[in-house]
Amino acid sequence: MTTPKIVVTGRIPEPGIDLMKEVGEVWAWTHDDPIPHDIRNEQLASADAVVTILTDTVDEAFLDAAPNLKIVANVAVGYNNINVPACHARGVTVTNTPGVLTDATADLAMGLILMATRRLGEGERLIRSGAPWKWGMFMMLGTGLQGRQLGIVGMGGIGQALAQRARAFGMSIVYHNRSAVSADIEDALSARRCDLEELLATSDVVSLNCPYSQETHHLIDAQALSTMRDDAVLINTARGPIVDESALVDALVSGGISAAALDVFEHEPEVHPGLLDLDNVVLVPHLGSATIETRTAMATLAAQNVVGYFDGSGPVTPVT
Numbered sequence: 001m002t003t004p005k006i007v008v009t010g011r012i013p014e015p016g017i018d019l020m021k022e023v024g025e026v027w028a029w030t031h032d033d034p035i036p037h038d039i040r041n042e043q044l045a046s047a048d049a050v051v052t053i054l055t056d057t058v059d060e061a062f063l064d065a066a067p068n069l070k071i072v073a074n075v076a077v078g079y080n081n082i083n084v085p086a087c088h089a090r091g092v093t094v095t096n097t098p099g100v101l102t103d104a105t106a107d108l109a110m111g112l113i114l115m116a117t118r119r120l121g122e123g124e125r126l127i128r129s130g131a132p133w134k135w136g137m138f139m140m141l142g143t144g145l146q147g148r149q150l151g152i153v154g155m156g157g158i159g160q161a162l163a164q165r166a167r168a169f170g171m172s173i174v175y176h177n178r179s180a181v182s183a184d185i186e187d188a189l190s191a192r193r194c195d196l197e198e199l200l201a202t203s204d205v206v207s208l209n210c211p212y213s214q215e216t217h218h219l220i221d222a223q224a225l226s227t228m229r230d231d232a233v234l235i236n237t238a239r240g241p242i243v244d245e246s247a248l249v250d251a252l253v254s255g256g257i258s259a260a261a262l263d264v265f266e267h268e269p270e271v272h273p274g275l276l277d278l279d280n281v282v283l284v285p286h287l288g289s290a291t292i293e294t295r296t297a298m299a300t301l302a303a304q305n306v307v308g309y310f311d312g313s314g315p316v317t318p319v320t
């Protein structure tokens with residue numbers, strides 16, 4: 001085979017680019033702004049491999065533009081931006097970056113739990129507003145985590161890493177997952193598996209850590225929110241459309257739940273205007289994996305997948 005052409009559609013850390021230069025000719029978009037469609041399609045026309053970021057949509061039209069494509073290496077653990085069956089039907093391998101962002105995302109989820117339960121965003125906004133304030137015995141009281149129950153929806157690597165952190169804060173853990181995690185892990189985390197309804201009805205904090213798919217679209221809708229306790233907090237670091245954002249606004253306004261903290265949004269990067277007006281919501285811009293170390297590790301793993309494909313050793317983390 002001639003030297004493969006590898007197209008990188010978004011700016012990624014250099015170590016990933018350098019690694020891929022060992023096996024092919026790399027063309028990389030190097031700006032933070034999204035790549036214009038015409039430039040992308042011009043490059044895809046001769047691409048053997050494409051390295052994508054989560055804002056790329058790899059659908060039939062994308063694949064039509066890339067007739068020689070052999071591998072799509074997504075720089076993200078989530079791959080809901082890729083039509084995997086369409087890729088596989090055309091013999092195109094798909095890879096993602098599991099594992100390397102587990103700690104960063106669990107750290108962020110724990111941070112959001114603390115922000116929501118201790119009202120840190122609200123406090124920060126108060127100071128920044130310039131409004132007069134002074135210490136008060138009953139000022140901005142939150143709730144502690146010790147002895148509270150965390151319900152984790154999706155007990156993969158990130159869910160487990162979050163459970164570990166929450167245990168250190170004195171929380172008890174229940175989880176909902178298609179299959180049970182091993183008894184050893186359950187023991188180590190003192191975690192108990194239960195159905196979604198029980199988790200929602202009994203947890204002080206509910207954290208979403210499951211992948212997004214047709215099955216999890218609006219998993220947290222008006223009905224699910226009404227099952228939650230009125231003093232409960234919802235955390236989403238997974239994918240926005242798992243939550244029906246309009247129903248969430250209604251629940252937060254009516255007191256159906258007490259607070260929410262969101263790293264991801266249903267129509268990202270747009271945020272439901274109703275959320276922007278609420279004090280009992282923490283909003284951060286999809287920062288789950290946003291550490292220098294983690295983003296470098298993600299780019300490196302995506303590059304290893306491409307290198308493995310072309311040197312014959314095989315991709316490290318293929319999506320099946």
Ligand code: DGY
Pocket residue numbers: 054075076077078079101238286287288289290
């Ligand atoms: C992922 O990898 O899916 C994360 O959302 C990126 O931050």
